[in-house]
Structure formats: structure tokens, C-alpha cells
Amino acid sequence: MTIADDQPEASAALGYDPGFLAVQVPLPRPGPRAVRELPYAHFTVLLDPRRRLASLTAVNVDGSSLVDLERGDDWHLDERVAADEQCGPEVYARNDLDRGHLVRRRDPVWGTPAVASRANLDTFTYTNAAPQAGDFNQSSELWLGLEDLVLEYAAVHQQRLSVLTGPVLHPDDPTYRGVQLPLRFWKIAAWATRDGSALRTSGYLLDQSPQLDDADLGRATARAGDEGELPPLGPYRTFQVPVRDIAALTGLELAQLAEADSLQVVPTVRPPSGLPEGWVPLDSPDQLTF
Numbered sequence: 205m206t207i208a209d210d211q212p213e214a215s216a217a218l219g220y221d222p223g224f225l226a227v228q229v230p231l232p233r234p235g236p237r238a239v240r241e242l243p244y245a246h247f248t249v250l251l252d253p254r255r256r257l258a259s260l261t262a263v264n265v266d267g268s269s270l271v272d273l274e275r276g277d278d279w280h281l282d283e284r285v286a287a288d289e290q291c292g293p294e295v296y297a298r299n300d301l302d303r304g305h306l307v308r309r310r311d312p313v314w315g316t317p318a319v320a321s322r323a324n325l326d327t328f329t330y331t332n333a334a335p336q337a338g339d340f341n342q343s344s345e346l347w348l349g350l351e352d353l354v355l356e357y358a359a360v361h362q363q364r365l366s367v368l369t370g371p372v373l374h375p376d377d378p379t380y381r382g383v384q385l386p387l388r389f390w391k392i393a394a395w396a397t398r399d400g401s402a403l404r405t406s407g408y409l410l411d412q413s414p415q416l417d418d419a420d421l422g423r424a425t426a427r428a429g430d431e432g433e434l435p436p437l438g439p440y441r442t443f444q445v446p447v448r449d450i451a452a453l454t455g456l457e458l459a460q461l462a463e464a465d466s467l468q469v470v471p472t473v474r475p476p477s478g479l480p481e482g483w484v485p486l487d488s489p490d491q492l493t494f
Contacts, residue, residue, distance in 0.1 A: 217319045219243030220262040220366070226400030229366050234259045235455045240285060242331055245323035246312035249331045253289035255373050256383055257334055260456060261306040265365040271313050271320035279303060279328045290330050291383050304336035304389075306369045334371050335385050337412050368392045368461075372409075372453050387413045390450045392461055403464040407447040408486075446482040 220243070222230045231248060239259050240251040247263035281290055296303050305327055312323035326332070371386030378385055389410045396403060447465045451458035467482055479485070 217245045217315060217323070220246075220248035221264050224264040224366055225364055225394065225403070226396040227403040229394055229403065229460070231262055232260060232368065232456045232458055232461070235457065237455065240289070242282060242284065244307075244312070244326035244329065244332070245319055246314070247307045247323075247326070247332075249307075249329075251285065251289065251331050252373060253285070256289055256291040257373065257386065258306055258331060258370055259373060259454075260368060260370040261332060262366065262368045263307045263311045265311045265367060266314045267363045267365070269314045270310070271315070271317065273313055273320060273324045275309060276324065276328065278325060279330060279333070282329050282331045285331065291333065291335065292330050295335060295381050295383050300337065301335045301385075302337070303330075303333040306332050306334055306371075306389075307367075308369075311367060334389070335380075335383070336389075363395060366394045368394070370454065387411065388453070390445075390454065392447055392450065392458070394461060394464070403460070404466050405447055405461045405464045406466045407445050407450050407461075409443045409445045409450065409453075409483075411441045411443070442486045443479075444484040444486055445480075449480065449482070 220231055222228055231250075234250060234252075237252060237259060238254070240253055242249045242251055246265075247261060249258045250260045251257070252259040279293065281287055281292055295301065307327055309324065309327045312327065313320045314323070369391045370389070372388035372390060373384075373386060374388070377387060389412075391408045391410075392405055394403060394405045444467070446467055447458055447462040450456070451462060
């Protein structure tokens with residue numbers, strides 16, 4: 205199920221808009237990795253068909269015209285892509301995995317009623333989902349709270365934001381039902397300064413490695429599962445991290461966003477022992493740097 209040709213208003217809103225902010229923010233590219241570029245209402249998914257998951261999602265958020273719609277739960281495959289290139293319902297059946305939205309449901313839901321309704325539906329496409337552990341602890345709630353905070357900021361200040369999100373597709377991710385389960389997820393929020401003269405960004409990382417050693421955050425591993433056994437996923441931990449580190453972890457071309465990182469315009473905080481330079485473990489919204 206995708207945007208129909210007989211809905212010209214919704215079709216006109218297809219895809220991430222690089223000119224949405226006062227400063228141009230082109231869609232980052234995943235280096236040499238082959239991807240399918242899939243436009244939806246107010247967002248775009250770069251699908252990695254080999255991994256059957258998004259390499260990157262990018263959404264435009266207009267805080268001045270957000271629409272409050274009922275959630276719904278109409279998960280569906282994207283008919284433009286072969287079923288064996290998508291991580292579909294069979295991966296989530298009879299286990300504790302959640303279909304985790306990458307583009308959050310509420311972020312693209314703005315504009316006219318027709319466009320907002322289509323955006324709401326589009327976020328339930330399996331290409332916009334990634335398997336995540338179902339048991340959320342306090343840190344994962346903070347991750348969800350971070351998304352709420354970003355959206356609330358856009359709404360209160362009637363601010364435009366562009367938000368990029370995706371999994372870290374590591375070659376050693378554990379395999380389950382033919383799909384490698386990502387152990388880390390990242391997010392970058394981008395906005396223009398009030399006078400529109402400059403870009404600002406902030407980057408975040410969520411880690412669900414089963415045994416996270418602070419001294420070994422450069423890699424995350426899990427025992428591989430088989431077709432019937434779900435690999436162990438650990439407690440979520442959330443960090444604000446330099447955007448340059450997200451680029452290094454993902455292979456995405458993020459030079460423009462790294463240059464605008466808000467962590468570079470505040471005094472450097474010495475990280476806790478064992479953490480890479482600039483990584484800030486988040487336990488409350490008060491620790492966020494914008």
C-alpha cells in the first residue's frame with residue numbers, strides 16, 4: 205500500500221525535502237552501499253535490500269502545522285519493493301520483538317488533512333520499521349522521551365526540523381529468521397538558527413547490546429540466534445554523541461551535519477571513564493545539549 209496516483213495533493217508531498225530548512229540539507233548517502241530510495245509523505249527511506257532494513261530515514265517536521273490523528277496499526281509491505289527485500293511480519297510473529305518506527309509516527313503528520321492522513325499511514329510501512337527488544341527499561345523510555353522532546357520543541361516554537369534516523373547495520377549483528385538484528389540505532393536532529401544563517405544539529409545513539417562494556421563501545425556483539433531462537437538483546441542505553449561518530453559507525457556521508465554539531469559550540473565535557481570522547485550517557489532530558 206503506497207500513495208496512490210489519484211491523490212495529487214498527497215503525491216505532491218512525497219519524499220524528504222532538502223530545502224525544507226532555511227539552510228539546504230541534502231539527503232545523506234550511504235557511501236558505496238546499494239539502496240532503494242523510497243519517498244513517502246514528508247519522509248524518505250533509503251532501504252538496504254540486502255539487510256532488508258532501512259539504512260537511513262529522513263523526515264521533515266513542521267511544528268506550525270502538526271495534526272493530531274489516531275494512531276492506527278495498519279502495518280503493510282511496500283508494493284514498490286520485492287517482499288524478500290523487506291523485513292516483514294514473519295520476523296515479528298510469536299516473539300518479544302517490537303516493530304520499532306524509525307520515522308516516528310507523529311513527525312510527518314502535518315499539513316492538510318489528506319496529506320497528514322497519508323503520512324500517518326505511510327509510517328506503518330515495514331520499510332520504516334526495525335526489530336527492537338520489546339522490554340523497554342528507563343533508558344529506552346528516555347529515547348522515546350527524546351523523540352517527544354524534539355517534537356514538542358518544534359510545536360511550541362513552531363519550528364521546522366529535519367530528523368534523520370536509522371539502525372547501525374554492523375556486519376556482526378546477530379541473525380534471526382534470516383534477518384540480522386541491529387544492536388544500535390542513531391538519530392540526528394537538524395534545524396536552522398533563528399536568523400536562518402546557520403545550521404545546528406545534535407546526534408544520539410541507542411544501544412541494546414546484551415553485554416555492553418563501557419570500555420568497548422567501539423563494537424557491539426551478540427550471540428547469533430538460529431531460526432527458532434531470538435538472540436539476546438540487552439537493556440537500552442542512550443547517549444548524546446558527536447555526529448562525526450555516527451558517520452564513522454554507519455558509513456554515511458554526514459560532513460555537513462557534523463560541522464554543525466551543537467556539541468562543538470559548548471565547552472567540552474570530559475566523558476566518564478571508558479567512554480569515547482564527547483559521548484554523554486543520558487539519564488534525564490536536563491543532560492541534553494541543543
